[in-house]
Amino acid sequence: MAGLPNTIRVGQQRLRIVQHLGNGAFGDVYKVKDRASSRVYALKDILCTDASDIDNVVREATTLYQLSHENVITIEGAYPFASLDDVHMLILTEYCDGGNLNERLRRRSSEDQNSLWMTQMADALSYLHDKGVVHRDLKPDNVLLTADEEVKLADFGLAREFTALKTMYRLEDDSWLSYYTQYYMNSVRGPRDWMAPEVFTRHYTEKADVFSLGAIFFAILERTYITLNGKRFYGAFKRIHRGRLQNRVGLGYAMANNPYTTVIFSRLAENSTLQKMQELTFRCLQFEEDDRPSAAAVYDELLARDEGEDEEDDEEEDEDEEEDAHEEEDDVLHFLLRLRSLRRRQRRRRRLQLLLPYLRRLQQQRRSTT
Numbered sequence: 001m002a003g004l005p006n007t008i009r010v011g012q013q014r015l016r017i018v019q020h021l022g023n024g025a026f027g028d029v030y031k032v033k034d035r036a037s038s039r040v041y042a043l044k045d046i047l048c049t050d051a052s053d054i055d056n057v058v059r060e061a062t063t064l065y066q067l068s069h070e071n072v073i074t075i076e077g078a079y080p081f082a083s084l085d086d087v088h089m090l091i092l093t094e095y096c097d098g099g100n101l102n103e104r105l106r107r108r109s110s111e112d113q114n115s116l117w118m119t120q121m122a123d124a125l126s127y128l129h130d131k132g133v134v135h136r137d138l139k140p141d142n143v144l145l146t147a148d149e150e151v152k153l154a155d156f157g158l159a160r161e162f163t164a165l166k167t168m169y170r171l172e173d174d175s176w177l178s179y180y181t182q183y184y185m186n187s188v189r190g191p192r193d194w195m196a197p198e199v200f201t202r203h204y205t206e207k208a209d210v211f212s213l214g215a216i217f218f219a220i221l222e223r224t225y226i227t228l229n230g231k232r233f234y235g236a237f238k239r240i241h242r243g244r245l246q247n248r249v250g251l252g253y254a255m256a257n258n259p260y261t262t263v264i265f266s267r268l269a270e271n272s273t274l275q276k277m278q279e280l281t282f283r284c285l286q287f288e289e290d291d292r293p294s295a296a297a298v299y300d301e302l303l304a305r306d307e308g309e310d311e312e313d314d315e316e317e318d319e320d321e322e323e324d325a326h327e328e329e330d331d332v333l334h335f336l337l338r339l340r341s342l343r344r345r346q347r348r349r350r351r352l353q354l355l356l357p358y359l360r361r362l363q364q365q366r367r368s369t370t
Contacts, residue, residue, distance in 0.1 A: 004045055004083070007035070010092055011077045015043065031095060041076060042096070044155075046089040054080050054089060061091065064156070067131060071124035073144060073154040096152050098145030101216070105140060105223060105234045111274065113149065114220050115302065118277065120151035122299035125213055128156055129206045129295050136204065138212035139194040140219060140234050193226070193235050193250030197287055200256040207289035210298065211252060214284025218251075221277060222265055236263050236285065251285060259287045276305060 007016050018040070019031040027046035034041070048054060061078035068074075076092040098104070101117065109117075121143060128135060135142075135156040144152040196211035198204070218224070219234035226233050226248050238254035238261055240247055254261040263285070269275035280301055286292050293301070 004030070004081075004088070008032075008081070008090075010043070010079050010081070010090055013092075015041070015092075017043075027089075032092075040095045042093045044091040044093070046091070048087045048089055054087065058089075064133070067128070067133070069124055069127045071120045071151045071153060072127060072156070073152045093154065094152075096144035096154075097147050098149055100141050101143035101145060101151075101220075102140035102232075102234055104145060104149070105219060105225075106232065109220075115273075115277065115305070117143075117149075117151055117220060118217055119299065119302040121153065121213060121216065122295055122302055124151065124153045125209055126295040126299045128153070129209070134204065134206050135209045135212070138209055138216065140216055143216065193233065193237065193253070195250060195252045196289065197252045197255035197259070198289060200253065205289060206295070207292050210284050210292045210295055211286075211289075213295065213298065214281050214292075215251060217277070217281040217284060218263065221274075221281065238263060255287050273305065276301075 004017065007014060009015070014035045015032040016035055017030050018033050021029045021031055021042065023029065027044055030043045030045065032041050032043045033039070058078050058080060061075065064075050065077075073096070074094040076094065079090045079092070081088040081090050125135065125138070133156060135153065137155050138153075142153065142155045144154050146152065194212045194215045196204075196208035199208055215236040216234075218236035222236075223234065224237055225235070226237055236251040237248045238251050240249055240254055240257070251261065251263055265278055269278055280293075280298065284292055284298065
C-alpha cells in the first residue's frame with residue numbers, strides 16, 4: 001500500500017491498514033486500527049524526498065500534541081518509518097468518519113448548519129492563533145467532520161515542515177515559503193485557490209489564515225467550485241483573462257495580480273442573519289491584511305449571532321412551557337432539564353436528538369394501549 005505494509009508498528013502500537021482514504025500534495029491518508037485496542041485512527045504517510053530534517057519535523061509535530069480543542073484534530077504521534085527503499089514520516093491522528101467539508105458541500109445544508117460550521121472553524125482557528133500556531137493550509141479538504149457533522153481542523157501548522165521533507169531546503173532557511181508555494185502550484189489541488197494575496201509575495205501572518213477562512217465561508221454560503229480531474233473543489237474563485245483564454249483561479253491569486261479584484265454573492269440575503277454572515281465573509285476577504293478581523297473577532301461575532309437567536313428561541317420556549325406545563329409528562333421535564341444544560345451554540349442542533357427518545361417511547365405507549 002504505497003510503500004507501507006498492511007500491518008505497521010507506530011510508536012508502541014501495531015496498526016492494521018483498513019482503508020486508503022485519499023491522497024494530497026504531501027502524502028496519503030489511511031484508516032488504521034490498533035490491533036490491541038481495536039481503536040480506529042487516521043494515519044498520514046509522507047514519503048520523504050529528503051529525510052535529513054525528519055528529526056526536526058518530529059520535534060515540531062510533538063509540540064502540537066499539547067493542543068486540545070474540541071474542533072481541532074487530536075495528534076496522537078509523529079514517527080519516522082524506514083521501509084526497504086524509502087523513508088516515511090507518519091502522523092497518527094484521531095479518525096473522523098464524517099469525511100471532509102469539501103465532500104459535504106456537494107449536498108445542501110441549513111442556514112443553522114452553515115452557521116455552526118463557520119462558528120466552530122473560527123473558534124478552532126482563534127485557539128490555534130492564541131497558541132502561536134498558524135495553520136498555513138486552510139481549505140475545505142482540511143476541515144474534517146465527525147459523524148455528527150462537528151468540525152475538526154486538520155493538517156495545521158506543519159506545512160513548512162512537510163515541505164522540508166519534499167524539497168531540499170533547510171528549516172532554518174526563511175525561503176521555505178517560495179518552495180511551498182511553487183510545490184503546491186505544481187500539484188493538482190491548491191491551496192493557491194484558498195491562499196491570501198500576500199502569500200504570493202512570500203509574506204505570511206495569521207491574517208492569511210483569516211483570508212482562507214473567508215474563502216471557505218464563501219464556499220459554504222455560495223457553493224462555488226472548480227472541477228479538477230473530475231472532482232469538485234469548493235472555494236472563492238474569480239475568472240481571469242489571459243489573451244484569448246479564460247481561467248478560474250482562487251480569489252487571493254487573482255488579487256495578487258489585481259488588488260481591486262472581488263467576488264459577489266449570486267443572490268441578496270433574504271434575512272438580516274444571512275446578510276451579516278455575507279458581510280463578515282467580505283471582511284475576511286479584504287486585500288489588505290490589516291483590514292481583516294482576527295480569527296477571535298470572527299468567532300465572537302458569529303457566537304454573538306448564535307446567542308442572540310438562542311435568546312429569542314428561549315423566550316418562545318418559555319411561553320410554550322407556561323401554556324403546556326401542566327400537561328407535560330415526567331420524561332418531557334427531564335428532557336427540558338437536559339436541554340437547558342447544553343451550551344447555547346449547540347442547543348438547536350441537539351434539541352431534536354434529545355427529543356427523539358421521548359417520541360419513540362410515547363409512540364410505543366400509544367401502540368400498547370390500542
